[in-house]
Every structure is written in C-alpha cells, then in structure tokens.
Amino acid sequence: GNSVTQMEGPVTLSEEAFLTINCTYTATGYPSLFWYVQYPGEGLQLLLKATKADDKGSNKGFEATYRKETTSFHLEKGSVQVSDSAVYFCALSDPGRSNDYKLSFGAGTTVTVRA
Amino acid sequence: DTEVTQTPKHLVMGMTNKKSLKCEQHMGHRAMYWYKQKAKKPPELMFVYSYEKLSINESVPSRFSPECPNSSLLNLHLHALQPEDSALYLCASSQSRDRGFNSPLHFGNGTRLTVT
Numbered sequence: 001g002n003s004v005t006q007m008e009g010p011v012t013l014s015e016e017a018f019l020t021i022n023c024t025y026t027a028t029g030y031p032s033l034f035w036y037v038q039y040p041g042e043g044l045q046l047l048l049k050a051t052k053a054d055d056k057g058s059n060k061g062f063e064a065t066y067r068k069e070t071t072s073f074h075l076e077k078g079s080v081q082v083s084d085s086a087v088y089f090c091a092l093s094d095p096g097r098s099n100d101y102k103l104s105f106g107a108g109t110t111v112t113v114r115a
Numbered sequence: 116d117t118e119v120t121q122t123p124k125h126l127v128m129g130m131t132n133k134k135s136l137k138c139e140q141h142m143g144h145r146a147m148y149w150y151k152q153k154a155k156k157p158p159e160l161m162f163v164y165s166y167e168k169l170s171i172n173e174s175v176p177s178r179f180s181p182e183c184p185n186s187s188l189l190n191l192h193l194h195a196l197q198p199e200d201s202a203l204y205l206c207a208s209s210q211s212r213d214r215g216f217n218s219p220l221h222f223g224n225g226t227r228l229t230v231t
Contacts, residue, residue, distance in 0.1 A: 034219055036222075041224075042224050042225075043119075043121075043205050043222035043223050043224040043225045044158065044205070044207075044220075044222040045222070046219045046220070046221070049219055087155070089157055101146055101148070101163045101165070101170060101171060101209075101212060102160055102163075102171070103160070103220060105157035105158060106157065107156070107157060108155065108156065108157050110155070
C-alpha cells in the first residue's frame with residue numbers, strides 16, 4: 001500500500017538557519033506529492049505540491065523536488081523565521097487508485113524556530 | 116483566511132449529549148471530507164463524500180453520523196461519544212477525482228471537541 005515516511009523531529013533551529021525535512025514515499029503508480037503546514041491552533045494549509053517526476057514545488061521560500069529515482073520529496077528553506085514554527089506534513093495522493101480519495105500522510109515534523 | 120469554514124471552533128459535550136459539527140465551502144468542490152486529528156499526529160480520514168454521496172467510510176463507529184445536505188455543506192452528527200473521541204475534527208474539500216488526481220485538499224481550521 002501507499003506510505004509516507006518523514007523525519008519526526010522535533011527540530012529546533014535559530015532564525016536564518018537552513019531547514020530540511022526528509023520525506024520518502026512508497027506508492028503504486030505515479031503519485032502527486034504535497035507538503036502541508038499546520039500552525040498552532042489551525043487546520044492544515046497546503047504549502048506546496050508536485051505532480052510528476054522532477055517537478056519542483058515552491059512557496060513562501062520553501063522548496064521540494066519530486067525525485068522518482070529516490071522516491072523522495074524533501075522540504076527545504078534557506079533561511080527560516082520564527083513565523084515558520086509549525087508542524088509540517090508530507091503527503092501523497094495516488095492516482096493509481098482511481099476511485100480512492102485517500103491522502104496518505106507522514107507522521108509530521110514539529111519545527112520550532114528561536115529568535 | 117481559510118476558504119473552508121467550520122463551526123463551532125470549540126465544543127464541550129457530555130457522553131449523553133447530541134451535537135453537530137458544521138462545515139461549509141464555496142469553492143465549487145464536489146468532494147468533502149471529515150478527518151480526526153489527535154495532538155501531534157497526522158489527520159486520520161473518517162468519511163468522504165463525492166457529489167453528495169458517501170464514498171468512503173473508514174469503519175467509523177456509528178456514534179459519528181455524517182450528512183451532506185448539498186454540495187457546499189457537510190455535517191457530522193455526534194451522539195453518545197466517549198472521552199477518547201476528544202480531538203480536533205477537520206473538514207476538507209477538493210475537486211472530485213474525475214477532475215484529475217492533482218487537486219489538493221483545502222482544510223478548515225477545525226472544531227476542537229472535548230468529551231467529558
């Protein structure tokens with residue numbers, strides 16, 4: 001079945017540090033990949049997505065590249081801010097399961113950025 | 116601001132109460148979802164509606180009863196809940212699968228439910 005594995009953390013960084021959160025996946029077919037972010041007290045927000053191999057998703061300074069050869073979708077940001085403190089979820093949607101709306105989530109990574 | 120609106124934001128209920136959670140979206144999405152999220156965990160899928168019909172029920176106990184009155188509204192009726200049902204309940208919507216598989220889910224901010 002489909003699965004997503006991401007580093008669980010927690011991750012604590014200083015402002016302006018480089019952030020990377022590893023995400024690897026297992027899926028049938030060619031999945032779409034997503035990063036969602038959840039700020040304290042809120043629901044999940046789509047951060048970025050990629051729908052095919054070598055696609056790069058980017059938003060708010062975050063980037064992730066869909067690597068089919070390594071089945072990975074690592075999230076990176078070159079210079080984090082305190083406002084980036086949140087829980088980050090990697091997720092996949094598998095079009096091979098054409099009638100299946102299920103989104104497979106990773107365990108989530110808690111990121112805390114200190115001033 | 117989120118485009119999926121959930122009410123109430125917080126709910127405290129006893130084990131004998133009946134209450135309902137409400138969700139509304141006006142993005143024209145034809146798939147709507149209920150998720151349950153425990154603290155520090157990923158969301159767990161409960162139900163999916165596609166074109167106002169129940170598409171997926173993830174073996175959820177019958178004390179949770181979903182309803183989709185129209186394409187913009189989704190309800191979750193609660194009855195005789197247990198303390199372990201306390202969680203954040205998230206509603207989401209997306210394009211339907213026949214519109215393509217790349218549509219991301221749009222989440223509301225959730226209802227924080229406490230069962231006493």
